[in-house]
Amino acid sequence: MLFALKYGVDLEIIQRSSIMGKRTGQLTLPGEENFFEETKELVERLGADAIRDSDGTHLDPKSKTLPVKIYSTYFVARGHNEFAKKHPEECQQFYLMSKPLTAYSSHLEIPYMEGFFPKQVSPDFDHDPKKWWELIDRSTGEVVEPSLWSLKTEKKEEGNHYLLILENAIPFHRYTLSFLAYALWDPTELYNHITNQWGDKPGDIPFDIRKPHSKAFAKSCLSQWLAEHPDTDVVRFTTFFYHFTLLFNHEEKEKYVDWFGYGNTVSTDALEAFEKEYGYALRPEDLVDEGYFNSTFRIPTKAYLDYMDFIQRFVAKEAKELVELCHKEGREAMMFLGDNWIGTEPYGKYFSSIGLDSVVGSVGGGATLRLISDIPGVRYTEGRFLPYFFPDSFSPGMHPEKEAIENWISARRAIFRSPIDRIGYGGYLSLAYKFPAFLDSMEKVAEEFREIHQAVKGQKAYNKCKVAILNAWGKIRSWQAYMVAHALYYQQIYSYFGILEALSGMAVEVEFLSFTDLLENGIPKDIDVILNAGDAGTSWSGGEIWQNEKLCTMLRQFVYEGGGFIGVGEPCATQYQGSFFQLSDVLGVEKELGFSLSTDKYFKTEKTAHFLLEDFSKEELSFGESKKNIYATEKDTEILEYSDGSVHLSAHAFGKGRGIYMAGLPYSPKNTRLLLRALLYSCGKENEYALYQATNPNCEVHAYPEKGLLAVLNNSQVPQDTGYYDGKGRLQEIHLEAGEMQWHRAEKL
């Protein structure tokens, strides 16, 4: 179809039907017992090619008669309490830390289990506490000689009351006890139990496949299960052996959650094996980490990195054996990215050795989509979309289709950059069935997904530049920076996580690099821009590593020779040799900590027009939590936003490249545009801006020049008019309906 357009350029819209050959497949629905006819109807209507069960639902026995693959959720290390109870010594373990307690006299009693949920964790007295526990004087950091303390267990009505007693406490010092505990309840199952009020249903006891009986049991169990489930095509491991750290308190409320936490991987066997292999013993403190438990926000210690590697190799090796069992039986092995995923890091060194066929994960937006779709070493990936078919979204009067469309649109732009291979849903299909508008939205999503996948899978998308996210973790935490729990909002992270969300659907290549990568291998040749973002002292910003002259020198040279450096929040921050931002010469800005108040700050004048600001009025700029006390150090620093006595956005030429500072970048369409402009400006690729680019920030263009195809997306849920630049920089004007995507012909480059 041809339109005559402004500027005399021909615009060729490609009919969706010409792209979409296939109207079925690549879709997984949840199944349900006694819901067969409706399931069949939906499978046909939506073109589903797989159905799945989940924790709490079972498939109807007739499911196998449908033209679909059967996914079966499989739990490796829980759900066999008869076995677990027979081998209590093979129960999984934690190192826990008691709440810091101040001694008021030389007699100190620490009720160390206080604040924990006794049904979830229980002190381990089987392994000598005097050997495995640590009482630490937090006023000095010193370990208290174990002979000085004793343990006491008082039986009370509400349960055991555990005490550590220290008679030689130093008054007004603070003490913590790091102690080994058994994990009595799988945390996800416990969460479901609490949330769904499952009452007396006993909790699943997690067992540790590092132990001999558990290891043998896990394998034989899977073999037997495969034999008993001939209909299962895909074994959906949920997941392998160790749950991320998730602790509840005595009131059954969440107490501690770290989606990356290795808390549950601990055991005396593991620690002994570690010592044997690495030649040094880990202290409890190496894992307890002052109570921070090596959160990904902490700069990882060598001991913790060793331990992670140790666990990852073990998990990969053991998981591989289970996967091989599946393959031997002709089944596929799929891993759920979550729950008991610790040690399987998909961007880690050992992941591909597991031999999985696929990974499925929950999609909260663009960044979490990329977290799944970028995973290397599997044949296919699947995204589970929101909302989950649970009553919290599917009760009368609710409009789950709204969340569904929002979720889809936020993920869709990322699919254009790096397509997942399948989509799916979870929960009770019978619930969703009652919401016709939601079923319509599923249909629309499935159609669009197939269309995109078919058009772009395997195609090289046009990229304007390549950016590396630099932090202490690098690749292993690809798309996982600034996360605490999986994709949940935290006030302290959204101003940084927005960077990932913005990048997830942007026409740029993204790589994740660690400081160690740079120090060992230098900056990869294909990187145009390096971005460092985070609060001072965190792993994301980097802390004292910035006192390493090699790192700073390398980055200065990189920018000097034409690369870009973007710092967000408190980048390259450590107080050293008269600077806080160690690359303040590159950025042209510094942070005032109070030490340099005596020095006059001259440069406060905003530039009124600038390449970075072209999409914005000043009022629209938003830096989220933002930062204070940032000032320009150089006359030639381009101050792009200055308010409340502080620079929040600036650019500064350094040699052929530029340093750009941003006080924060919460996700929004406009901030996505700002980041894109910053990336291009920093590395001198401004000319790339007006190629395959929409003028309206609510719209985006994704181009596949080799295929002669481009898509223009309306990322908003209202109609939009937009211009877009084609690959030759010619402007086209088009109209898009709410959430619409249009395919246009792109000239081959």
Added chain:
Amino acid sequence: MLFALKYGVDLEIIQRSSIMGKRTGQLTLPGEENFFEETKELVERLGADAIRDSDGTHLDPKSKTLPVKIYSTYFVARGHNEFAKKHPEECQQFYLMSKPLTAYSSHLEIPYMEGFFPKQVSPDFDHDPKKWWELIDRSTGEVVEPSLWSLKTEKKEEGNHYLLILENAIPFHRYTLSFLAYALWDPTELYNHITNQWGDKPGDIPFDIRKPHSKAFAKSCLSQWLAEHPDTDVVRFTTFFYHFTLLFNHEEKEKYVDWFGYGNTVSTDALEAFEKEYGYALRPEDLVDEGYFNSTFRIPTKAYLDYMDFIQRFVAKEAKELVELCHKEGREAMMFLGDNWIGTEPYGKYFSSIGLDSVVGSVGGGATLRLISDIPGVRYTEGRFLPYFFPDSFSPGMHPEKEAIENWISARRAIFRSPIDRIGYGGYLSLAYKFPAFLDSMEKVAEEFREIHQAVKGQKAYNKCKVAILNAWGKIRSWQAYMVAHALYYQQIYSYFGILEALSGMAVEVEFLSFTDLLENGIPKDIDVILNAGDAGTSWSGGEIWQNEKLCTMLRQFVYEGGGFIGVGEPCATQYQGSFFQLSDVLGVEKELGFSLSTDKYFKTEKTAHFLLEDFSKEELSFGESKKNIYATEKDTEILEYSDGSVHLSAHAFGKGRGIYMAGLPYSPKNTRLLLRALLYSCGKENEYALYQATNPNCEVHAYPEKGLLAVLNNSQVPQDTGYYDGKGRLQEIHLEAGEMQWHRAEKL
């Protein structure tokens, strides 16, 4: 006069006339040539008993005929260019640091004078640069071997162009040069010169009385001057030898200002004498301090404290000799607190040994008044009030009386706590004379001042408690914490300086203690509350000293036994052993730096009614620059303000005492009230609150029970109704006109 009052209590207002016996004296006016008759008129009208000259004005020769003392401004170390030019090697010196410069290749040229004002400072080549200068690689902190660099001076039209040339630079390292320079121009005189556009008038060259000729000259000069000025009664030293650090840039704009800076005390002689005495040599870096020049915001190093002590002893010894010359001639010696005051710290160890009769200083408000009036070791103190009689406040259409009354009212409350002995003014009297309303305000101020002084001087004011301000400096920086330039506004300080301003006129005793004081001598027995306030890492908060278990233990015990601890901003802050606020157990709050995001924060509920909040609606609370990410760690933390995800005001019981957290305390009448309540609540003296206390926050009561007298002040410039509690807690209701103060009978306790 008796009134019948509510509650049946008799209220006895004391006529001001009964207090004010004396209507003259205690007032200094500036004199002026050819303005004798008017001066005489004003001396009589205002009851002045002293007139003064100043930098730029001279007294009329007939002045001595007036019944006043004559103050003469005297400059010790400047104003004799004929001498200074004869002894250029005795010129004062600086250590300066060049702007950090990044090397782009192995050839680096540092134009080290760039950014300095060549008329103010000039490199010192007389003392071997290879010995006295330091080129530092700021990427490593290492000093570059002097043999590797060379110096070059290029003569250019606009003046000399100085270069350091390094051929072995490490590319992309940053370098700074610390170099000795001569001071060619007294900074205050330079400031006046620039401000008043004095054109070709040559600048006063400061000479260093550490050098032999200058030392002899300064003394003989003073002797001669005294002989030539028999009319002078009071030699007003402005000041002694070394100016606070004040540098200008090449555009004649202020570049660096530190009212406490020892920059100008440096010389090779001083450094050599130091080494001889202390047995170790100071490096330039000990003074340059990474470019921070030992700002009072920096935690002082041992080397810098040694150096300060060294200079103070020298200054005191030399100043004493000049003071003795005055005394020998029957004159008084008065010191101006400012300008060349470095080394005379009035709260330092050696000040009283100088033997001064008095100190005069500029009053910007209550805290700066106390800075003067609390000075020990002199017979009397004098406050110079604002505005200065200069055209910036005294031009047609202006209302200088407004600033005068504001200044007076802000200082008056402090006078009630600790009276200065005299007041005065500065500038051109002829200017003030043209503003009758201003003359009226002077008359009112002088009368009120005499009245207050007469009533309360030497009286013990009723105090509700005693608070110690704890920081790295302690006593020597009494009332000077959080200051950069003298009493100027900085965005980074007002939220802390407000504490001092509030305390300056509050019915509490105030002491300033250093961490060293505490560690060496423990907490003085009479202290009720300890207050630590500041940004993390600054000398005011304390930084790593908080890792000293002795300090923390001492403070915990203090609070446990009933004392109060108030933390403002980032108190007791250093990341150590799982805490950032090291007294988080006392405060019941912590700051989230990102490391503990995984730990759930349960406590967010504000208390709706509380002793601290009784004067406030929530909307009125103001924490100035405030702090983010503060959370309650304890269930029993009383959260008094919670917004934007953060606690900004809280209280927490710890044993018999309490810890109180405030995110900031800019000065306001309401915040003064809040601080008073916090002080009393923290140490369990809430019962003191309703004694000698006004109910209206714009009003304050100052009581002198032994004299049977109290004053109720209206600190606002509109009429106020207020109740006040007398010494028995009985409530009286009164009306006060704008700015009024009333004397009432107080029952003797």
